[in-house]
Amino acid sequence: MSIIVQKFGGSSVADAEKIHRAARRAIKAKIEGHRVVIVVSAMGKTTDKLIALAQEVNPNPPKREMDMLLTTGEQVSISLMAMAIEASGHQAISFTGGQIGLITDSSHTKARIRSIDADRIYRELDDGKIVIVAGFQGVTEEGALTTLGRGGSDTTAVALAAVLKDSVCEIYTDVDGVYSTDPRIVPQARKMKEINYDEMLELASLGAKVMHSRSIEFGKKYHVPIHVRSSLTDTEGTMIVAETKGMEDIVVRGVTLKKDLARVLLMGVPNHPGIASNIFARIARHSIVVDDIIQNIVEKAKEANIGFTTSRSDAKEAATVCEEMAKDLGIRQVEVEERLAKVSIVGVGMKTHTGVASRMFAALAEAQVNIQNITTSEIVISCIVDEKDGERAIQVLHGAFSLDQPENGRA
């Protein structure tokens, strides 16, 4: 009998009615003959409210106590979920992370899972119960409560599916799967039947909010099939799986748009060893998150232009830091450009297909979109463009790579 691990996020357990809806889904899977494990997040905005409460008491709370506080959110959800299932006449039992021996390291607020004791779960499943586990949390060897960081409940679900034999992981969310691009911008966007871990990882890092990167990495590492689907309908969603041969037939699987970017350009940087490391160490010290780095060497390698993109909210501070740095390091000039966006195409097919980049550039040129910078990796090509061109750019690219066509009918 196969095991289904069903994960319900905060919005899927936000009130009594939604908890009952999630409970019915688990019961349905049970009646269909599966053994069912549920992982739940904290209800609705609970975690945000707890964080605000902590801030009120101590603007810089100890991380251990933060974990003590936040783990209560999921504990509330698991108990209510068990009550909902029992109210429908089925048997359920809830467990905190600690109670199923989900052991982590002691990095409070961003702990890593070390091991899970599957025996306790098997025992309750053998007893005919639906097992409910608190997402996002674990305990250290010494018994201190820990949390796994943002997206932690997804990680718990995938990790459970990894240790439970013959299991599949279902992630229930408020969208019904992973789309070729943002359907709010490109109405022709199509839901994908499947996508591989690497593609999903890139989509996540490019701003698709369906799942957190860490849980996808976990799925990839332990070969856990992940089914992203809607908590509101019975429609099949998107399967996140290992790469299969046929997958490479599709060159581009998704198109993404990341807005609100700014670029800082350092012009005339003395070109000697270690200077880039010096620059980015100083930027990191100010907790400015760098998106992409662009470097081009000019004037016969005596000096370089170094640039980077960052979120618009960090732009001002980045500029201040760079102006100071310019004085110290003999950098000629600092330029900041805001209102930029990044459009990217993602697909494992790129590894075996040629001419993908030129097809992208041609499509953007035809649409009069000016490309300001280009970055590439094995399965991604990204272009920095004016923010005002961003939406038009992904519309054009979506069509140019036939993403509006059924998957089996694409060029």
Add this chain to the structure above:
Amino acid sequence: MSIIVQKFGGSSVADAEKIHRAARRAIKAKIEGHRVVIVVSAMGKTTDKLIALAQEVNPNPPKREMDMLLTTGEQVSISLMAMAIEASGHQAISFTGGQIGLITDSSHTKARIRSIDADRIYRELDDGKIVIVAGFQGVTEEGALTTLGRGGSDTTAVALAAVLKDSVCEIYTDVDGVYSTDPRIVPQARKMKEINYDEMLELASLGAKVMHSRSIEFGKKYHVPIHVRSSLTDTEGTMIVAETKGMEDIVVRGVTLKKDLARVLLMGVPNHPGIASNIFARIARHSIVVDDIIQNIVEKAKEANIGFTTSRSDAKEAATVCEEMAKDLGIRQVEVEERLAKVSIVGVGMKTHTGVASRMFAALAEAQVNIQNITTSEIVISCIVDEKDGERAIQVLHGAFSLDQPENGRA
């Protein structure tokens, strides 16, 4: 270095400001040279809100899951308390019941404490930390979360003081101690310097809401001195202690009034063995709480009149149950009288002084208060009176036993 266990109830940790106030009190004790352990309840009305949430999901929730739910309330409080202390530059560490090895039996929602592992607490105290423990909760040997029932945080505090050597237990509350009677009714009411466990137990069962009976019993059993005091002021409160010789010099320590009582009288009950047990078993089956039982035999023991008092809210159902029972058992008549009250005098001094009851009855007679029934125990005498006479009765008794005089100046 002595240990102080400070317990703060829900109203004393209801918001960030109150948590900081409680934290300052703990820090003050620490600076004065004590080792400090704090026990906290859930913030404000948290527990009631969680119960309402559970009811919405399942009107008859499994008790194990109820405990899973309710224990989160205290867990939130301990983490915030630790954050507050750290914000003031002092070291603190919070623990759930399970983390300090507070082992209970498995009677969910009303578990009994079996043992506490004091070593972990000593270790952190030795480290210079203020230790914060979640009240009201424990774990079974198997690791399931349990709660101790109403008043459970008091029980946790007293139990900790029982296992920690050289410790005193301070119960912080919104009144500044235990009074000779209700100061809202008798302005001359005096705060007591001390009271013994038995007197306090009687006062609690007669409606004084300062502490729950179970924690007082615990204190009595393990000889824990309990200091009931205000969370708002530094005034000394009332010490609950073992009986000392001098205590018996004071005949009556407190006067209580319990309102909203009703009396059900069963007239002409056939007087044969087992009938009383039969009657009260049927009443208990309907969850009607019986306060006092009154029985007088009439007509040469062929039949008896049996009566009992109960809360007014239970009176209607009690009457219905008794009417049915009257038919089955051949009871002649059922009479219900509402709007009654019970006035009581409490004091260990009664054990060694004579004439206490007659002094009470004389005082009531002089004040034109008609006594409807009398019940007595070793250290309590209670009279059932008309509810309209209740407040006048305790005013008169308070004066008659000189409770408005300083303790060392009483007759």
